[in-house]
Amino acid sequence: MGKHRIAVVGGGFTGLAAATVLSQKNDIIEVDLFEKNSHLGGLAAGFKEPGWNSALEYYYHHWFDSDQSLKKFAALWGATEKLCFKDLLTVIETRAGGFVPLDSAMALLKYPALDMPDKLRMGVVLAYLKATRSWKTLERVTAEEWCIRYMGEKGFNEIWKPLLVGKFGPQYASVVNMAWLWARITARTKKLGTYRGGFQALIEDVGAYLRARGVQIRLSCGDLAIDKSDSPTARLRVRNSAGDAGQYSAVLMATSPFAFVKATEGLVSPDLGPTLLDRPSLGVQVVILSLREALNSRQKNYWYSLRKREDQPFLALVEHTHFVPETEFGGEHIVYLANYVDPGEPDWRLSDDELRALALPTCRRINPEFDPASIRRSWVFRERYAQPLMLKDASRDLPPIRIPGVEGLYFGSMAHVYPWDRGTNFALELGERIAWMMLEDLGLR
Numbered sequence: 001m002g003k004h005r006i007a008v009v010g011g012g013f014t015g016l017a018a019a020t021v022l023s024q025k026n027d028i029i030e031v032d033l034f035e036k037n038s039h040l041g042g043l044a045a046g047f048k049e050p051g052w053n054s055a056l057e058y059y060y061h062h063w064f065d066s067d068q069s070l071k072k073f074a075a076l077w078g079a080t081e082k083l084c085f086k087d088l089l090t091v092i093e094t095r096a097g098g099f100v101p102l103d104s105a106m107a108l109l110k111y112p113a114l115d116m117p118d119k120l121r122m123g124v125v126l127a128y129l130k131a132t133r134s135w136k137t138l139e140r141v142t143a144e145e146w147c148i149r150y151m152g153e154k155g156f157n158e159i160w161k162p163l164l165v166g167k168f169g170p171q172y173a174s175v176v177n178m179a180w181l182w183a184r185i186t187a188r189t190k191k192l193g194t195y196r197g198g199f200q201a202l203i204e205d206v207g208a209y210l211r212a213r214g215v216q217i218r219l220s221c222g223d224l225a226i227d228k229s230d231s232p233t234a235r236l237r238v239r240n241s242a243g244d245a246g247q248y249s250a251v252l253m254a255t256s257p258f259a260f261v262k263a264t265e266g267l268v269s270p271d272l273g274p275t276l277l278d279r280p281s282l283g284v285q286v287v288i289l290s291l292r293e294a295l296n297s298r299q300k301n302y303w304y305s306l307r308k309r310e311d312q313p314f315l316a317l318v319e320h321t322h323f324v325p326e327t328e329f330g331g332e333h334i335v336y337l338a339n340y341v342d343p344g345e346p347d348w349r350l351s352d353d354e355l356r357a358l359a360l361p362t363c364r365r366i367n368p369e370f371d372p373a374s375i376r377r378s379w380v381f382r383e384r385y386a387q388p389l390m391l392k393d394a395s396r397d398l399p400p401i402r403i404p405g406v407e408g409l410y411f412g413s414m415a416h417v418y419p420w421d422r423g424t425n426f427a428l429e430l431g432e433r434i435a436w437m438m439l440e441d442l443g444l445r
Contacts, residue, residue: 011035012042017431
């Protein structure tokens with residue numbers, strides 16, 4: 001009997017993790033990894049300009065010190081020594097317009113806009129959220145309802161409502177469930193991590209690891225189509241736009257719902273596509289500025305949580321070179337500004353130049369003396385599927401991983417990491433989990 005052939009479609013961290021696990025059985029499995037772009041990495045990928053020592057992520061990325069799946073896979077890839085973790089300063093914008101830390105119990109006690117009873121009440125509730133693992137009870141209620149009930153309306157309006165509106169916009173902030181917010185509070189740490197040379201350097205190291213284990217990595221594949229195999233030894237067929245095909249015992253689509261529906265049209269139940277596409281989600285817009293000097297040289301804040309205003313759509317400003325030194329970027333100081341937007345809203349259609357213009361008043365909120373002439377160059381990136389929206393009782397309505405009616409077809413997306421928030425650590429955990437499901441279903445575990 002020959003080897004089982006398995007296809008992994010999607011070269012983000014979910015696909016990379018699945019391929020890694022499957023490659024451990026390369027004596028009985030052949031793995032093909034397909035990626036539509038010319039590089040691996042998905043949303044974690046980056047670019048590197050001449051004169052830079054490090055790559056810069058298209059969309060800001062970091063890890064938390066609590067990210068155990070990341071550390072486990074880094075050890076497997078031989079990449080542990082290149083992980084870099086450090087304590088970083090993060091601040092939140094107050095109603096009055098100033099910026100203060102809110103990353104510890106002491107910072108909460110010093111928070112200027114709340115009375116001491118409100119601070120103590122919130123501190124007790126946050127300690128409970130850090131300790132509990134009963135997230136399924138939390139998903140039965142919205143974050144807004146739960147926070148008002150247990151933290152008080154004043155505390156909610158001052159701290160949590162602006163964060164929810166910043167992330168989801170006013171149209172969705174009130175309907176996100178509390179389990180989503182619990183996961184954010186539980187998983188986050190003050191110590192943040194990156195990779196020597198940037199996330200793209202890790203992605204390239206993982207690609208080299210997989211190739212050494214016999215994984216065939218096929219880049220620049222464009223759109224693929226999945227249908228039933230006409231071979232007696234395989235279940236599914238993967239075809240590219242040129243009509244070339246491969247026959248596989250199992251296929252994992254580690255992609256967005258949009259890519260999954262397009263690739264499996266005519267194969268899966270006609271009811272599944274609309275179900276996946278009707279799930280609300282947000283896209284992301286990112287402006288990256290390269291500055292001649294630090295935006296805020298007096299304070300080494302890395303992360304600014306912002307309050308959205310009419311002239312300021314961004315939820316966060318990230319001074320990246322307060323984490324990774326500007327010497328890694330040829331002396332350029334790097335700043336990210338990010339916004340999550342419903343692709344159906346008018347703001348999604350803002351041009352690159354309009355987004356760049358909106359970045360300027362935001363920079364002045366951080367530094368009133370900011371001079372646009374200090375901008376060397378800039379980039380704008382956007383991705384349609386970047387944040388699934390998790391409503392009440394979301395666990396009862398998650399997309400299937402094993403696709404009903406199609407033996408050997410699996411689907412893994414950001415929605416599947418619920419209740420955790422999307423991010424590379426939980427993408428790795430998801431990829432590992434699906435790989436073991438595939439092996440079990442093939443009788444190879």
